[in-house]
Amino acid sequence: MTVLATERLILRDWTDDPADLARIYDIYSRPEITRWLGVAPGLPLTDPAQAAERWRRWRDRHAADRGRYGTWAIEVRDSGLVAGTVLLKPLPGRDETRRTSDIEVGWHLHPDSWGHGYATEAARAVMAREFATGTPEIYAVVSPGNEPSMAVCRRLGMEHVGQRTDWYGGELLETFVLAAPGG
Template identity: 45%
Template sequence: MTATTVLTTERLTLRPWRLEDAPAALEVYGHTEVTRWLSPEMDRVPDKAAMRLLLQQWAAESGRLSAPAGRWAVQRDSDGLVIGGAVLLPLPPGEEDLEIGWQLRPDTWGHGYATETTHALAAHAFSQDVHEVFAVVRPGNTRAAATVRNNGMHWVGETTKYYGIELQVFRLRRADLDSAAPASPRPQDRD
């Protein structure tokens, strides 16, 4: 088990999920506008009790993952509000590829938080000797495709390899990380 890494950017803190985050997490994962784009393994969360259970599962999962993989709450520094979640997770079926992803409250879309989050996660992964990360995007999710391109990711094709559904695959290598994107995160180990 590894210590959870906290990442900070100019406007955000990516930190471990806490059980008390359930109401804020439900504002993300309780919206069909968010969950319709997620993997088939993730349905819309119906209520706070189900969200608490899912947060417990994510905490247990994070404890078993090897760095830099994990799940983070995305907290806006200006008001302390948890506005979303972010992941670096091994992709099925072979878990040889590392997926980068984010999910944000719909009322925070369009402010660059997804781009900032993606850049922070990629910089963190690359600081841990990861050579490439992948984003898998459902066809039609133009917001996600634009975000990954804003971070220098390149479209590599479509596949059903990962979740058994047609997905667009984007790849980011260390050399491709857009230098115009937000500054690199400052990792801090949680006590």
């Protein structure tokens, strides 16, 4: 299901189609991607069958959100290539068992899709939709040293507010925030 569309991208639900599962595996089995995802359990993927488990985890995590929050595929309109993932969701607290009221935007792109502006375009679209619901600010949290993702945050107009340990079990993360337009 298409969630949003931009000039160049279709943001849609990941599916259990073999092509989507293969791309999930290809992205999340790569050390150059997973090394920035902190202490995410089960990463990097080591067996293609794990892609279906990851897809189910995303689907189940957002089942009650009615499409407002999710972990979506970024599909390039012209080619049909899935460039990666964009996510929008409540950040997990320090104990990771509950959601906070802080909303996170994030992205994970395959190396073959780096440098085309897809992360910025996808994140801008999901943030605009979320701001339209009345959310006052959106965060991006980035592992220290992940300069490309911090550059995306800056292109989005996000302000760097330092390193924080409020979320993801207290992991030290570079934190960026963008206030709602006119807010």
